[in-house]
Amino acid sequence: MSVWSYRLGSSSLFTRTNEGSTEPKRVVFLSVEGTKTEVQYLHFIEKYRVELKINALVHIEVLKRFDTKSDPENVLELLEEYIQFRENKMFENNIDSLCLKDYSTEFIKSYLEDDSCLTKKERRKFEAALREEQLDLLYLDFLGKYKGKDDAFGIVIDRDCGSHTAEQMKKVVEKCKQKEYLYYITNPCIEFWQLLHVSDVTSEYAEDLENILQNKTDENKNTFVSNLLYTKTGERKAIQVKSFEKYYLPNVDLAIKRAQGFASRDELLEKLGSNLGELIEFLRKN
Numbered sequence: 001m002s003v004w005s006y007r008l009g010s011s012s013l014f015t016r017t018n019e020g021s022t023e024p025k026r027v028v029f030l031s032v033e034g035t036k037t038e039v040q041y042l043h044f045i046e047k048y049r050v051e052l053k054i055n056a057l058v059h060i061e062v063l064k065r066f067d068t069k070s071d072p073e074n075v076l077e078l079l080e081e082y083i084q085f086r087e088n089k090m091f092e093n094n095i096d097s098l099c100l101k102d103y104s105t106e107f108i109k110s111y112l113e114d115d116s117c118l119t120k121k122e123r124r125k126f127e128a129a130l131r132e133e134q135l136d137l138l139y140l141d142f143l144g145k146y147k148g149k150d151d152a153f154g155i156v157i158d159r160d161c162g163s164h165t166a167e168q169m170k171k172v173v174e175k176c177k178q179k180e181y182l183y184y185i186t187n188p189c190i191e192f193w194q195l196l197h198v199s200d201v202t203s204e205y206a207e208d209l210e211n212i213l214q215n216k217t218d219e220n221k222n223t224f225v226s227n228l229l230y231t232k233t234g235e236r237k238a239i240q241v242k243s244f245e246k247y248y249l250p251n252v253d254l255a256i257k258r259a260q261g262f263a264s265r266d267e268l269l270e271k272l273g274s275n276l277g278e279l280i281e282f283l284r285k286n
Helices: 037-047 072-087 090-097 105-113 120-133 137-145 166-179 190-198 206-214 224-233 241-259 276-284
Strands: 026-032 058-062 152-158 182-187
Touching: 026 037, 026 072, 026 276, 037 058, 037 190, 037 241, 037 276, 072 090, 072 137, 072 152, 072 166, 090 105, 090 137, 105 120, 105 137, 152 166, 152 276, 166 182, 182 190, 182 276, 190 224, 190 241, 206 224, 224 241, 241 276
Parallel strands: 026 058, 026 152, 152 182
Antiparallel strands: none
16 A cells, blocks of 8 residues: 555545544544444444433444445555554654645645634645645544544355355455454344344344345345335435434344344354443443
8 A cells, every 4th residue: 555545544534523622531442334324323323322321421432434345354454544544643644745746745734733824725726736646635634643542343244145155255354353443243234233223123124034134125225124224224234313313222122132032242143132232331431
């Protein structure tokens, strides 16, 4: 990986937030498989962490990425790219070497220090250049500075046997164990974890548990589990604020309890279940 070749970032470009806020006690940095459902669900867990009895100084940071590569190896690779970036202070140590056509190092540093010093036209033109180069400088700057005293690193992935082989999954899990990364798996997919918030799956869908595990798509390319979730919430992929507040926020602990009736962490590559509840419990302990 070259100094300025990062998957970290997104075409929407990062916007500064929480300037001057209290230093976090711990940040849990997560690389996730999806670009919508997982990101939104975890965003809401972060937003409502006090209501969920999570220490206000404990945060979740879902790593942004330019690409849409979602296989388990790439999810893990993004996490390790961030860890390397962090440990080697790559942004801080290499900012002087950044070369962008028509823009000086002084201009770039001014943008990073306070982008409001630029005119709207200057900022738009510069950010268009950043998108062309796939460089989210404010995000990289943010990641270089944002850290707690006892941070943790992990991945959130689906088993999705139709897309990922057992061998792929095993290699990723083994690497996580070796490097002491957190890993959260839902079999077959994140929608099953969502379904546990709104249904006692064991009793309500007792005759469909194998269909849930297989999670085949219908003629409209909707999966079996997403169809079940749709009948409960009226949503498939995107999670709206009102939906989270109605269906998920009040039922997180119920979902954790229900998940305990399915596969344990070590069985998730083969059996129906999710250990995402362990993430909530981990956040609460810190």
